[in-house]
Amino acid sequence: MSKIKVAVFGCGAIAERRHIPEYAANENVELVAFADPIVERAEKMAETYGGKAYSSYEELLASEEVDAVSVCTPNYLHASMAIAAANAGKHVLVEKPMAVTTEEGEQMIEAAKKNGVYLMVGHNQRLMPPHIKAKEILDSGKLGKVLNFRTSFGHPGPEGWSVDGAESWFFRKEEAIMGAMGDLGVHKSDFIRYLLDDEVSEVAGFISTLHKENTKVDDNATCLLRMKSGAIGTLVASWTQYRAGDNSTVLWCENGVMKIGTVEGDEVIVELTNGTVETYKVGAMATNDKQVPSGVIDAFVESIVTQTPPSISGEEGLRSLQVILAAFESEKTGQIVKL
Template sequence: MTEPIKVAVIGCGAIAVRRHIPEYADHPNVKLVAFADPRLERAEEQAARFGARAFSDYKTMLAEIEVDAVSVCTPNHLHADAAIAAANAGAHVLVEKPMATNEQEALAMIKAAQDNGVLLMVGHNQRLMPPHVKAKEVLESGRLGRVLSFRTSFGHPGPEGWSLDGRDSWFFRKDEAVMGAMGDLGVHKSDLIRWLLNDEVADVAAFVGTLHKENTAVDDNATCILRMKSGAIGTLVASWTYYRGEDNSTILWCENGVLKIGTDPDRQVILELRDGTWENIEAGAISTNEKQLPSFVIEEFVDCIVNHKQPTISGEEGLRSLKVILAAFESQETGKVVAVES
């Protein structure tokens, strides 16, 4: 039997407590050995559960504990520093999205992983959700022909219902979050549409703003028009004001029909062909804030470590998806269509 992978978690907020930690705990090849959080009691609570050590400072943790892998679950502005420190300590890194707050940070993270011979993976879980996996299989089969246009949307009532700190969460503090709904949800969809279409975003025109959340400078809504390199055009929507409930749906209008994903809770993938026929494709479900299902991110990360293979959701992929969001902010600021650097 091989030795378990020793994992540390930096940041013990909602995404760690609800996704990373339980999925590591359920994995037979993992041993949780350390937790770090500026609010030491949060790290101590998790450490007590797993016979691990607790730290208020991740740099001290990395200096004192030998770990094989680290999950970075901090506020956005700390992603780069924590990921680079972990890589420099020789640990493989799984970082939450958005991987960084700007391109320079992302490039520094990628370089640190390369220089230290460790893996860098970004937690873009939408690629791994069973309905999205099934939809990509349908697209790659060629049945629908070329994707001509699309709409992809991700919205929920806001992080106050998700974060352990409610309305006092770092999500609403511009200096820590840097970006709001676009960094929380929009980057998931830029990653998903790039992956589903096996295509890159060429141009972005966007309206990004704060429409309803009070006392915050971060965006709570965004609507973007994307033109892909293939010529396909579509919209990407991110919102923290879907107060009636979460929407994580995508519709692809293709040459030979329509592919609907997540538009019906009982029929996750629907195929409607131009000849009038249709079919429901069994595909599992998409995890939501209200209904936590496996994200498959931890499973993928550990598999890459065990089998010495590069993650498909690599730092380079995370950067490509981040660039789309950064272009949207630039479009909002300039009032212009912004080309996305490839």
Template sequence: MNKLKVAVIGCGAISRLRHIPEYAANPNVEIVAFCDPNIERAKQYAETYKGRAYSDYETMLKQEHPDAVSVCTPNSLHARTAIAVAEAGAHVLVEKPIASTEAEALAMIDAARAKGVYLMVAQNQRMMPEHVRAKELVDSGRLGKVLTFRTSFGYSGPENWSVEGNGTWFYSKDKAIMGVTADLGVHKADLIRWLLNDEVSEVASFVGTIHKGGTDLDDNAICILRMKGGAMGSLAASWTYYGEADNSTVLYCENGVMKVGTHPEDQIILEMRDGTVERYRADDIATNAGQQSSGIIDAFIDSILTQTPPPIPGEEGLRSLKVVLAAFESQTSGKIVRMT
């Protein structure tokens, strides 16, 4: 079987730590091109993993004709880049958030559909082993209905993650468009929708810049969500968790409590109403300091090879983006936003 020809557009931290090494580890993939406006970054990966370096993705698409492409650019470029990739006839894996606006996301979905290619969004929280196990437990019905929840994702800020350090594009409004709410909040919006098999119906939020200097992009968000099924809960996203990073979720259910990511060794703890406690161990939750395979790349490649729609299609990315956009709308209006 011929290997899929894959290209990576955007050679920053997420490509370096996840997309590129995970493609390289997949036996069905040949990485043919790396593209970044900073050509030296692209050349570095081309030398390490073979393939060719480009500074312009349109030239790359015309010359390489890849089968699939990862779009790992700043948020403002997601839509135009993904649409160009789809129109070139390649399958698209785009980093989260899918886009900066609902209109952009819809245009991406339409472009992929028109060309008969797949569009997948890298919402990797769904693929983490402890979250997969947690969903299995929720879906089993043992816990009964989820009544309330709290979910949080925070660390010390993108300057400690980005290859650009303090000059990271994450703090540039022109490039990032949105701050931590789109960076980390969208992950937890996606996770809670998926875990509960439910959609958000109402959002109330406080979103703002509390501590990060040199930017007017949001560095903290606290949101209250009501789900269509009736569950209510909180979602927190922060770039100012200066101690230990947090990526935890707690579900308070009819028959007990599920704690995910709250213990250093037991990734899932069930505290049942009958007094029994169950502990489950899976791979540690991936962090910036402790990288693990995201599962996203393998799922994307498997989708292409089996001609099966991807597990996190563009439509799912749009639904999670709309929660983020509602959070900003609530902050601006000072009102509860009802989702449509």
């Protein structure tokens, strides 16, 4: 079978550290082109991995034969680039948040459908080994119904991650639109929906810029969620966890508690009401410091190779985004927002 020809839009940190090396490591892929308005970044990728560099994605789409693209650009560009790629007949993998409004998300889904291509969103938390194991345990039914939960994602902020440091687009409201919530919160709204196999029905959000200077985007959020099943819990996103980041979830269920990512080395802990304690060492989550393969690229490529629609679809990405948008609405109005 001929290799899938892939282009990458945006050559910042997520492209350089995850998308591009993971495509390069996949034997079904040929990286053919890179686009970045700072063309030196695209050139560096082309020198390292082969292929051509472009300063504009439009020019790339017009000049290159590609089967699929990754959109790794600032949030406000996700929709326009994904739609352009879909309209050019390319499968699209877009970074999270997939878009910055519901309308944009719907237009992206529509463009993919109309052109018969796949749209996948880079919600890698579903694919982390501890999260896969946790879902397997929960789905087995041994814990019974989930009653209450907390899920949290925090790190010291994008200045340590982005190729532009403190000058990063992550801090520019007009390009990022949302801060920690778009970066981390949307991962957790996606994860809790997936883990509980349930939808969020109501959201209350407290969202603030508490500590980052010279920015209007949020650096902290604590949200209350009520699920359709009735389960209630909290979702936390933070860019000010300076000492030790957090990517943990705890579920209190009828028959015990499941702790995910709370203890280093024991990634999943199940404590049953009958006194049994089970620990699972299934491998760590990816962090900004320790890059382990995200699984997203391989899943996207697998979808294309096997012609199977991606499970982390545009529709899924949009539902997860809508939870975050509802939290912003709640912060603005002081009301609980129903979804």
